[in-house]
Amino acid sequence: MEKNAKIFVAGHRGMVGSAIKRRLEKEGYNNIVIRTSKELDLRDQAAVREFFETEKPEYVFLAAAKVGGIHANNTYRAEFIYDNITIQSNVIHQSYLNGVKKLVFLGSSCIYPKFAPQPMKEEVLLTGALEPTNEPYAIAKIAGIKMCQAYHAQYGCNYISLMPTNLYGPNDNYDLQNAHVLPALIRKFYEAKVEGKPYVEIWGTGSPRREFLHVDDLADAALFLMLNYDSPEIVNVGTGEDLTIRDLALLIQKCIGYTGELRFNTDKPDGTPRKLLDVSKINNLGWKARIGLEEGVRAVCREYAQQRKLSGVEAG
Numbered sequence: 001m002e003k004n005a006k007i008f009v010a011g012h013r014g015m016v017g018s019a020i021k022r023r024l025e026k027e028g029y030n031n032i033v034i035r036t037s038k039e040l041d042l043r044d045q046a047a048v049r050e051f052f053e054t055e056k057p058e059y060v061f062l063a064a065a066k067v068g069g070i071h072a073n074n075t076y077r078a079e080f081i082y083d084n085i086t087i088q089s090n091v092i093h094q095s096y097l098n099g100v101k102k103l104v105f106l107g108s109s110c111i112y113p114k115f116a117p118q119p120m121k122e123e124v125l126l127t128g129a130l131e132p133t134n135e136p137y138a139i140a141k142i143a144g145i146k147m148c149q150a151y152h153a154q155y156g157c158n159y160i161s162l163m164p165t166n167l168y169g170p171n172d173n174y175d176l177q178n179a180h181v182l183p184a185l186i187r188k189f190y191e192a193k194v195e196g197k198p199y200v201e202i203w204g205t206g207s208p209r210r211e212f213l214h215v216d217d218l219a220d221a222a223l224f225l226m227l228n229y230d231s232p233e234i235v236n237v238g239t240g241e242d243l244t245i246r247d248l249a250l251l252i253q254k255c256i257g258y259t260g261e262l263r264f265n266t267d268k269p270d271g272t273p274r275k276l277l278d279v280s281k282i283n284n285l286g287w288k289a290r291i292g293l294e295e296g297v298r299a300v301c302r303e304y305a306q307q308r309k310l311s312g313v314e315a316g
Helices: 015-026 045-055 070-075 077-097 132-155 181-195 215-228 245-256 280-285 293-307
Strands: 007-010 059-062 102-106 159-164 166-168 199-203 212-214 235-237 261-265
Touching: 007 015, 015 215, 045 077, 059 077, 059 215, 070 077, 070 132, 077 102, 077 132, 102 132, 102 215, 132 159, 159 215, 166 181, 166 215, 166 293, 181 199, 181 245, 181 293, 199 245, 212 215, 212 293, 215 235, 215 280, 235 280, 245 261, 245 293
Parallel strands: 007 059, 059 102, 102 159, 159 235, 166 212, 199 261
Antiparallel strands: none
16 A cells, blocks of 8 residues: 555544544555545445545545444444444445455454354354344444455455454543443543542443453554455454453543442443453464553543543542
């Protein structure tokens, strides 16, 4: 991929897309094509066709998606399946019609069965039932994977699919109705400290185990695989390490310096008991995550404090 190659980053204002854009710019790629959702609705087939025919990007990072935590996935089930299938189908098909040299599709670890053997190897895809709360989103992402593989098989397209674990980092979503667990906890602990609340409520039992990857590491992996991987077979991207939601909450509590109580609301769903990726495939290709969880969480807590103009409320 030449430094002046025309690269379309779909979803550049989201957490993943913005990280990929930063990574490309850092490496000297100077011909990045971007559109906001207002400028280009990726669900609009005619608009996507016109964009590709006009811009003719050579490479595509497909990071645009409708995403959210358990509550959002379970509440907006129709939007999650429709929006994601429509976005990825339009972008993948127009990439084929307009001669895109290579496309990176961003999937999710939620594609794997709810009770898949841990850590989850790429081969366990479609070997069991999905987690019900995010099934529409997972099915949409599986459809994207299969579409990339089908276009490779029939048309010879060089489309690769990455399956990242739970992500966090700059430009995350802190809306408590729609956020993933890590940013939601950061917001809850900050607000509890600032407002002097005696406890923080955490959904579920605290026992599920989750793996977390800083989005800058994902962006590094996406560029690495764009440059070094040409197989239609999916690739997991993660750290290979996990922790309980309780331990995550304790880590965030420590970073923020909140001294109140943790209360676990067991009336709320836990989701999948464990989600840990087997990352031996990408490690063997020569890539490994570099940002440790505590280091990454501390950085995100500082960023959030600055956003809220509460820079004095930081970890000691």
